[in-house]
Amino acid sequence: xxxxxxxxxxxxxxLGSGVVMVLREGTELLPYLRRMAAFFRDESCxxxxxxxxxxxxVEELLARAALRGPTADDRALLSDLSQVMxxxxxxxxxQTATSALDSAVKRRLALVDGGAS
Amino acid sequence: xxxxxxxxxxxxxxxxxxxxxxxxxxxxxxxxxxxxGIEIPxxxxxxxxxxxNVCRVCVVELAGARTLVPSCSRKVEAGMAVQTDSxxxxxxxxxxxxxxxxSVDTSTAPSLRAxxxxxxxxxxxxxxxxxxxxxxxxxxxxxxxxxxxDGATAATVGQPVKVDNDLYVRDYAKCILCYKxxxxxxxxxxxxxxxSVAGRGFDARISTEHAxxxxxxxxxxxxxxxxxCPTGALMAKTxxxxxxxxxxxxxxxxxxxTVCPYCGVGCVLRxxxxxxxxxxxxxxxxxxxxxxxxxxxxxxxxxHVAGKDRR
Numbered sequence: 485x486x487x488x489x490x491x492x493x494x495x496x497x498x499l500g501s502g503v504v505m506v507l508r509e510g511t512e513l514l515p516y517l518r519r520m521a522a523f524f525r526d527e528s529c530x531x532x533x534x535x536x537x538x539x540x541x542v543e544e545l546l547a548r549a550a551l552r553g554p555t556a557d558d559r560a561l562l563s564d565l566s567q568v569m570x571x572x573x574x575x576x577x578x579q580t581a582t583s584a585l586d587s588a589v590k591r592r593l594a595l596v597d598g599g600a601s
Numbered sequence: 602x603x604x605x606x607x608x609x610x611x612x613x614x615x616x617x618x619x620x621x622x623x624x625x626x627x628x629x630x631x632x633x634x635x636x637x638g639i640e641i642p643x644x645x646x647x648x649x650x651x652x653x654n655v656c657r658v659c660v661v662e663l664a665g666a667r668t669l670v671p672s673c674s675r676k677v678e679a680g681m682a683v684q685t686d687s688x689x690x691x692x693x694x695x696x697x698x699x700x701x702x703x704s705v706d707t708s709t710a711p712s713l714r715a716x717x718x719x720x721x722x723x724x725x726x727x728x729x730x731x732x733x734x735x736x737x738x739x740x741x742x743x744x745x746x747x748x749x750x751d752g753a754t755a756a757t758v759g760q761p762v763k764v765d766n767d768l769y770v771r772d773y774a775k776c777i778l779c780y781k782x783x784x785x786x787x788x789x790x791x792x793x794x795x796x797s798v799a800g801r802g803f804d805a806r807i808s809t810e811h812a813x814x815x816x817x818x819x820x821x822x823x824x825x826x827x828x829x830c831p832t833g834a835l836m837a838k839t840x841x842x843x844x845x846x847x848x849x850x851x852x853x854x855x856x857x858x859t860v861c862p863y864c865g866v867g868c869v870l871r872x873x874x875x876x877x878x879x880x881x882x883x884x885x886x887x888x889x890x891x892x893x894x895x896x897x898x899x900x901x902x903x904x905h906v907a908g909k910d911r912r
Contacts (some may be wrong), residue, residue, distance in 0.1 A: 486759045489617045528796070530778070530805030532655050534693070537700035540803045541727055541758050545754035548728070561726065571689060572657040579668060592615035 497587075498580065513594045517585050518546045524581040535578025538569040542582060554595040562589060613679040618686065630661060630672035630683060639685050642716050643695065644701075644831055645779035646673040649892045650789045653780045658697050658716065662687045669693055691720065698722035703730075704757045704803075706774045709833025709844075713777070733759025733774060740812040742804035756803065762841070765814035768822050768901050770841045771807075775834035778805060782826035782835055790894050795819040796826070824900040828883060828893050837901070839880055850875060858885070861899040868889065868899050879903045 485491045492499045507516070521543040530536045542565055549558050566582040573579045588594035611626040617637050620799065629652070631641050645656040654671035661672045664682040667691060672683075684690060701726035707713050717724065733756035734893040739760050743840065762772040778798065787794045795818045800807035809818035811863045827835040836844075843849035854875045861868040869888040873881040882900050886893035 522747070525747060525802060529800035530800065530802040533657050533700055533777075536778070536805065537704050537801055538696075540704075541700065544727065544750040544752070544755060547750040549752075557726075557761075564692065564696050566701070567689075568657075572660050572693040572697060573668075573788045574657075576656070581646070588836050591897035 498583065500580075506534075511587050514546065514550055516596055518543065518550065519587060520584055521546050521581075525578065529577075529578060532572070532574040532578065534569045535573045535575075535581065536564050538573075538578065539581055541565055542569075542585065547584075549595055552575075553598065556597070559595055561590060562586070562595065606652070613677050615677050615679070615681040617683055626675055628650070628677050630663075630670070630677060630681075630877055631659060633677050634661070634683075634685055637733050641672050641685060642719075644713060644777060644782065647781060647829055647886075649886060649894075650781055650821060651800065653784070656701075656777065656779055658673065658694055660690060660693050660697075661685045662690050668783045682690065682821070693721040695722045699726065699904075703727045705759065705777055705832065706757075706759065706772075707832065710777075710831060712831060724880070727755035729754050730757050730759070731755060731766055733757065733761070733877045736761045739773070739806055740799075740808065742800050742806075744801040744804070747802075756849050758803075758806070761812075764838070764841075766816050766822075767838060768897075769815075769824060769827055769835060769837050771815075772834050772836065772841070773806060775832045776807060777832055777834075778807070779831060781829040781831065782807060784823040785829045785894070788821075789826050790892075791821070791891070793819055793821050793823070796819070809850060812897050822897040822901065823895065824897070825894045827900075828886075835882055843880070849880075861895070863898045864903065868895055870895070870899055872903075880905055 485495060487502065489499050525539040526537045528539045545558055545561055558570050562585065566586050569578050569581055585594065612623050613626055614621055614623045615633060617634055617639060620637060622633055622637045624636055631646065634641050641659045643659045645653055646659060652674035654674040656886055657671060659672045661686040662668035663670045665774065690781055699722040701713065702717050739758065747899060758776060759774045762770050764770045780798065783793060783797055786796050796809055797809050798805055800806055809815065827837060840849060854873050857872045859870050859872060861870045868891045869884050871883045872879050872884065882903055884891040884893050884895050
């Protein structure tokens, strides 16, 4: 895959800042996703509601899932949070803050029933 | 008589919920919707203030746009097609309301509570509310640092009310960061610039310079911030104290419009009275003299009316 706007778009991803993280197969993803959620919560400027509060609720959701295991409610909540952040945030930070998490859940790599994550 | 040439104000045609609507060029989508009889919910928008489009409750779906657009500030363009009540719009509005109502105290915010009801928002789905922050903690938050969530509670902006002067209180546990007070204090009305938004992200808050108490700030006590606050986070101290002791009985209160006696401007005063006592003074936002704004004398200088020494 060429590391370009077109190349990443072709596989349903975005180029972002061009960072590629290499993880060993079978790596527990939740700690990485929680780190990303904490990052976006810190980087939100706080101007618009979807991003200001949404990034906090996403980080809380992942902490909850880590504490007592994920549920279908968690996935439904994440779906709603992702949608409002993607659709109604002012800028690209809030609009893409849940992209990695959404992708992990879609591929059943995180927030899977019975899993630790 | 010579021919008078008037500036031509163009109009554009757009489609709102499938209906063709012709509106003035330069109008916002919110105005266009209002003209078509469609009321769009708003929290951070006000007739007298520059739109900041931060609350995102007024979003509508614009055909061809990747994201929803804020109708309070997005200007009409010929051929636009918008949906004001699509599933996408409803989800975003409901979520914005859930996010706000789960993180602030809405007890004195009737319009926000009405929207929560209307859109079926469930603010409790994020779990029990975290313990409010101790005094000064949120004011000292450091950008880029935050405590890891405990996985059991939902963070709020809860904190003790700031009572540092005789005229008004600041209960930032009720603040939705709509920016209205900042605009009224600054460029849009008073030009005093005593308050602004400090901090970042969820720790963003309305603050005086270096978070000094109001008497040490640039505040001139015009109270125009109180007038525009949609949630009661800013409230005259009289009202705050009476609510606390349970003697504030709004349904019984009468409103009487009069003219301010202090200077020659002639501001319209709206006296809010209960048991024949003036408890609060506001000015109607429709007033061409005030646009809802007053000065310290008009808004707070009514104590002498009921003065015990008055003969």
